[in-house]
Every structure is written in structure tokens, then in C-alpha cells.
Amino acid sequence: DAKTTQPNSMESNEEEPVHLPCNHSTISGTDYIHWYRQLPSQGPEYVIHGLTSNVNNRMASLAIAEDRKSSTLILHRATLRDAAVYYCILRDGGGADGLTFGKGTHLIIQP
């Protein structure tokens, strides 16, 4: 599986935008980029995913570099409830696979 690299932790202030980076230099042409987050004492939850184009949904935006070797999850206006561990995962577009998580980025939001 192609690997991802994320910072161990990041800190941001409430009501400010947050940009969470993910490097995936060995990404293949069929790998989708998925983001999940895990709030304290809960199971992970899906945030967003994309292949080549930038994506937006109600939770976040995903900006994908033109060469696809990196991506950025953008929380437009962080709240205290966004404090969580954020995981960037690569998934092949076809076939069954195991959905492998890395260690993620621990996002701390300061009031």
C-alpha cells in the first residue's frame, strides 16, 4: 500500500481555518485520498475523499496537489468540537482491501 505522512500534532485557534497536510509521494494513479477523524472516546468517522479534483462537503474541503503527491484537508472555521485525530488514507479505486490507517494528526483547538 502507498504510505502517507502526516504531522503528529497541530494546534489552531477556534474560529480560524485549519490546514491539515498529508504527503503521499508514492501514490498511484488509481489511489483515492480519504480522510477520517476520530473524536475522543469515539470510533473514526468519514470526513471526505477525492481523486484528482478539489472536493467540498459540509464538513471540510480537500485540496489535492496537481501532481497528487500531497493533499490538504481544510476546516474553514474550526470549533472546539473539531479537536480530534485526523487520518489521511490512500485507497485503491478497485478491489477489496483492508483500509489501513496511519497514526494521524492530533488537532488541538485553542479557545
Place this chain on the structure above:
Amino acid sequence: DVKVTQSSRYLVKRTGEKVFLECVQDMDHENMFWYRQDPGLGLRLIYFSYDVKMKEKGDIPEGYSVSREKKERFSLILESASTNQTSMYLCASRWGSNTEAFFGQGTRLTVV
């Protein structure tokens, strides 16, 4: 809403016991997964299943087995529980490859 339900939130078992962790999903999902989560190690995949009676080893299958006799239910079995299997266990399901996965709330297992 999709629901992934794990049978117990907290469980305490003795060393050597056979332990069953049950997971049920209500959305007719093809794929189901079992993970364990430990501080500093993140989520690690134990086993997954992409269809009834089908299973694949994940990254850390040693000491575990699984059973998927019905589509909605995926069981994780600790044949002989050991203290190093004390952990948070998370179950997940999804419809198919590259779709959103849904997680249960987790079972915190303590082996004494």
C-alpha cells in the same frame, strides 16, 4: 442512519479464556473490519471480510480469528486471551471498495 453495533462497550476477561467480540451492521454492507487501537500505535487492522464466509488477514492477525456466517455479523475471536491483547477493539463496515466506512463505538477489552 447506518448503525454499526458492538456487543459490549467494556469487557474484562481472564488470561486463557476464549473471547468473542461481536459486531453487527444494519446496512447490508459487503465489507467488515476489525481493528485494535493502542496508545501511540494508532489503529491497526486485524482482519477484514469482503463477503460472507470470506476473510483476509490484516496487519496483526496473530492470536485472533474471525467468523462471518451472516452478512450483517462479523465476530472477532481471541482463542486464548493474553494480557497483551488488552486494547480498544473497533469494528467497521462499508458497502464496497472506496466507499465510506462506518465504525462502531468500540469495545475496551481488559485481560487480567
